[in-house]
Amino acid sequence: MKFTLREYKPGDFGTLYEIDQACYPADIAYSKRDLRAYLRFSGAECVVAEASDALAGFCISANQNGRGYIVTIDVLEQFRRTGMGSALLREVERRLAANGVREVRLETATDNDSAVAFWQKHGYRSLGIRKDYYPGRDAFAMSKTILSPAENPEKLG
Numbered sequence: 001m002k003f004t005l006r007e008y009k010p011g012d013f014g015t016l017y018e019i020d021q022a023c024y025p026a027d028i029a030y031s032k033r034d035l036r037a038y039l040r041f042s043g044a045e046c047v048v049a050e051a052s053d054a055l056a057g058f059c060i061s062a063n064q065n066g067r068g069y070i071v072t073i074d075v076l077e078q079f080r081r082t083g084m085g086s087a088l089l090r091e092v093e094r095r096l097a098a099n100g101v102r103e104v105r106l107e108t109a110t111d112n113d114s115a116v117a118f119w120q121k122h123g124y125r126s127l128g129i130r131k132d133y134y135p136g137r138d139a140f141a142m143s144k145t146i147l148s149p150a151e152n153p154e155k156l157g
């Protein structure tokens, strides 16, 4: 599967909204208003993945006074298990690390097995359960320590 990553542009908004609606149950997916607010959040960044010139996934992160936060990561079902989510996450973590972030946090529904497996694969560990974080659903609060670009062996040589 060939895809490319790039920065979000305002013209992507409608497609991002449709992808988010397709990726989450109706009571968890963002309203347009919430999605717009997250994209405008102080320290927010959004990286999108394009396959065959169409958006197929995206990840929104925020740098909140030096602590990183993953707001959401969404990959359309037909593009999953191709490494797209991992590529988006690596790029978002790279950007956060380059801006001095050393810890990244997120919440994910405890019954979202694929997401929990994805986060664990990428080194995120549970800090505990947040009861009713989503309507009628608990979430794991998860965290990962990331390396500065100078400490990251992938960047050496």
Ligand SMILES: CC(C)(COP(=O)(O)OP(=O)(O)OC[C@H]1O[C@@H](n2cnc3c(N)ncnc32)[C@H](O)[C@@H]1OP(=O)(O)O)[C@@H](O)C(=O)NCCC(=O)NCCS
Pocket (backbone or CB within 6 Å): 023, 024, 071, 072, 073, 074, 075, 076, 079, 080, 081, 082, 083, 084, 085, 086, 087, 107, 108, 109, 112, 113, 114, 115, 117, 118, 119, 121
């Ligand atoms: C979570 C999500 C972003 C993963 O995207 P993806 O493009 O499929 O991820 P990748 O292909 O990079 O997968 C990387 C690894 O994560 C794990 N993983 C991903 N999906 C999995 C699944 N359904 N079951 C088990 N492990 C899974 C695997 O270890 C996988 O590596 P492998 O394919 O070599 O076994 C995608 O499933 C998604 O958009 N889900 C709906 C939205 C969501 O739940 N977002 C996260 C909650 S915040």
